[in-house]
Amino acid sequence: MKDLPSSFNLDPSSFIPDEYDNHIQRKLSNMKGQYLDQQAYAAKLADKDEILYQVYEIKRPEIEGEILHGISIVHPGKVGDEYYMTKGHFHTVLETAEIYYTLQGKGYMVMETPEGNFAVEELRAGRVLYVPPRWAHRSVNVSEDEDLVMFFAYPGNAGHDYGTIETQGFRKLVLDRGNGPEIVDNPRWSPVES
Numbered sequence: 001m002k003d004l005p006s007s008f009n010l011d012p013s014s015f016i017p018d019e020y021d022n023h024i025q026r027k028l029s030n031m032k033g034q035y036l037d038q039q040a041y042a043a044k045l046a047d048k049d050e051i052l053y054q055v056y057e058i059k060r061p062e063i064e065g066e067i068l069h070g071i072s073i074v075h076p077g078k079v080g081d082e083y084y085m086t087k088g089h090f091h092t093v094l095e096t097a098e099i100y101y102t103l104q105g106k107g108y109m110v111m112e113t114p115e116g117n118f119a120v121e122e123l124r125a126g127r128v129l130y131v132p133p134r135w136a137h138r139s140v141n142v143s144e145d146e147d148l149v150m151f152f153a154y155p156g157n158a159g160h161d162y163g164t165i166e167t168q169g170f171r172k173l174v175l176d177r178g179n180g181p182e183i184v185d186n187p188r189w190s191p192v193e194s
Ligand code: 6PG
Pocket: 026, 055, 072, 086, 087, 088, 089, 098, 137, 138, 139, 152, 154, 160
């Protein structure tokens, strides 16, 4: 890890950084229980364990004062009526924010707080999204054929809490029931008992 100022280049067609420390590939099998249509999920998985999204991370020390950053690429596709999406998470240190800059594609960021607030913001090339502290976030690609590519940056000490979302899901889903993307209530959403 460098302790001197550094920079990297993004290939303008692939958006893959020419230098990175970690390449995460999340497959269909990593998304068990996350998609509404569990039958469609099982059938699709039996056919192929497709890569749904990828993250290229530039590593920094996971401490306050550092900024972790990289590129996330969500591929186009659907499980049943539901668009490909990231797992989504709260930051373990809830009081940490995140910034996303969409480089290519179109989609939505689905967000919610432990207090029950929710929001869905459009993602498209050239737009910047600010996710304030306390808001869980999941990116959804609603394009039929294009990757959703974003640059992200968040505090080094944030950490990831995936468990809460794995258990309760998000309040809102992004589905295509024949007329393109629709934001609907998640019928399976239930708050975690505290
Ligand atoms: C983060 C960012 C972002 C995220 C990817 C993949 O805090 O790391 O929100 O880089 O990790 O978009 O999403 P998941 O981490 O939810 O799989």
